[in-house]
Amino acid sequence: MADTVKVFVFIDALGWKQVEKYGFLSDILPNRRSIEMQFGYSCTAIPTILTGERPAVHGHLAFYDYAPAKSPFKAMRWLAPFLRPKGFWRRGRVRNVLSKLVKRFYGFTGYFQLYGVPIERLPKLDYCEKRDLFVKGGLAPVKNLADVWAAQGWNYLISNWRLPEAENFRIAADAFRKGEVDRAFVYSAAFDALQHDNVGRDEVLRPKVEKYAETIRALHRALVEGGRPFELTVFSDHGMTPLRGTVDAPAALAKTGLKWGEDYASAIDSTMARFWWLKPSAEETVRAAFEGLPGHWLSEGEMRQQGIWREDHKFGDAIFLAEAGVQFCPSDMGVKPLNGMHGFAPDDEDSLACWLSTESVPDGVTRVCDYFRVMTAD
Secondary structure (H helix, E strand, O other): OOOOEEEEEEEOOOOHHHHHHHOOOOOOOOEEEEEEOOOOOHHHHHHHHHHOOOHHHHOOOOOEEEOOOOOOOOOHHHHHHHOOOHHHHOOHHHHHHHHHHHHHHHOOOOOOOOOOOOHHHHHHEEEOOOOOOOOOOOOOOOOOHHHHHHHHOOOEEEOOOOOOHHHHHHHHHHHHHOOOOOEEEEEEOHHHHHHHHHOOOHHHHHHHHHHHHHHHHHHHHHHHHHOOOEEEEEEOOOOOEEOOEEEOHHHHHHOOOOOEOOOEEEEEOOOEEEEEEOOHHHHHHHHHHOOOOOEEEOOHHHHHHOOOOOOOOOOOOEEEEEOOOEEEOOEOOEOOOOOEEOOOOOOOHHHOEEEEEOOOOOOOOOEHHHHHHHHOOO
16 A cells, blocks of 8 residues: 555547636645647547657557558448448438447447548448446557556546546545555546537536536545545646638549558548558649648658657658638538537647646656656656
């Protein structure tokens, strides 16, 4: 048993701007710093937080990559012709039901969602989050938080992401009150969805932030009642950038006359378009089609700096990143833009994350990938 209980509360999308605007828990968590988000989305940030590694190492940048040889969806090529008309199968509710069926059929234990990915393309795509990331071995061969805490011999608690956040907070408070854990990672994802729909709406966001403050104060009281010395830290992975415009990438690509799966392959996410060149001539044509669009093609130097460059080009041969606030729509994520989005350049001021603690902010904690070092310090 450790002398000091160390608790880390992860609130997805609690950006530095919201923390500053609402004075979030400035009394009990006075030591605070803005944090540079990891390039990518929550599906990128969470593996980064859980391993301390960046996407080039842990392999998670976006959910789908072009990888015909590794695709788990090969059997879907027989089903795709029957999933018509396309309009029906692009409906959100239909996609949610179909996603649950596909997840069960393939035995995925991690988060899985089809989003707006065309069904006929699935047999040539791989999905990165087949396993539960939060349990031991969830990111093997890279060691995750559960692997390290178990090896260090702690009695630890890691929230079950499938449970409602209120239940996870209740479970954590009970454990703190009883003095049952040495280390805890408490996870809340609900604010991310709220921000996507309501970014900038104080009448919606402020009550939720105040509710989080109330809940974390309750965790603080439970730790006091547990009678052991403790350290309490709240952190996030990114903020949220308001919608400022859209780009119709499929329309731009359609004008080229190139065929997906023959000339090129792509994964069009909300803020970046990733391409694999199946024919050398396709690159020049696609780059010309994107000329003048709000954004830029990432250089190899930028990809190395952001920790997303891989020699095997798993994440794409080329990546076009939209300007902050601009969303690709329609995309493989859906047919409508969201009021707010993240996944732009990490230095976008609306995307800044936060680190708030009872303790002094450790030297060198400036990026999301730095959290792991603090959480696993023995």
